[in-house]
Amino acid sequence: MLQSGKTWMKITYDMKDKLEVSQPICQAAYQNDLGQVWRWVREDGNYINIQDSFNGDTPLICACRRGHMRIVSFLLRRNADVNLKNQKQRTCLHYAVKKRFTFFDYLLIILLMPVLLIGYFLMVSKTKQNEALVRKLLNAGVEVNATDCYGCTALHYACEMKNQTLIPLLLEAHANPMIKNKHGETSLDIAQRLKFSQIELMLRKAS
Template identity: 60%
Template sequence: MGILYSEPICQAAYRNELEEVELFLAEDPNKLNVKDSFGGDTPLICACRKGHIKVASYLLSREANVNLTNSKERTCLHYAVRRKFSFLDYLLIIILMPVLLVGYIIMMSRTRQNERLIRLLVQSGVNVDAVDYVCLSVLISNHSVKCQYI
């Protein structure tokens, strides 16, 4: 669902309908900073409520007033900074988080395995000053192993 606005340009901005917003402003440029009769939202506030960057950018390019407030004394910035995750966002996070966690665990396991192998090789007397054919040497410090060009 969503919010229903009495001003069609506000409704178009809220629904991310850039072409509609352009048409409304082509018909009447004074609609740029119009306030909706219910909550006093401007088209820019409506776009920022839903995080619609293209519509907000277009309205700003037309020099929409960013300091206008609605009936709650909020500007477009108030809505931009309090933008929340949608249900779909949370659903994707819940679904993907275990996958990312498994990936992270695998990465850390491989890193530890590689560190054990490097320690074993260093303890066995491998030449740590060896340079390969592109002058790449291995730099071993206390906590990390890096390759560097010399």
């Protein structure tokens, strides 16, 4: 039986013995447990945008960290706020763009690559899923030029990762390649530093 979120919280301790509280719905979103997410939302609609007191993540941010599309779709249909920021001042878009393949993904790709190129198709599929996730957030009205605690936008991170599929999506949504982070570096500067000529040209046209 589901316990009330007003009285039930999972309590953990970090290495400094600091008391930390983790919201169960955020844990469920991170772990891809749609059933639990749905139950918490049914109990109280305010859980949609609740922020974890450990790091300020919302259920939507947790789902985007792991690329759980079903949970992201569920939360967006219930009007989850795409522009809430966590303690690092990051939105769900920052995490969707920063998402990388997991170690398990890489392992599967390496193991399956020689088998009828299954590894390659798996890699393409994962890339497409991430592209769909970012597109969904942009369509939901996420602020494309939101900056985090380092002054970085989603475009900064996409350029750092040399992500050729996401950068055009962000530019179409009017991402500004000339915003400077706290190191004084723009997305265009990053592309130049990494010698990413194709993206550099794209960013120059956008700016």
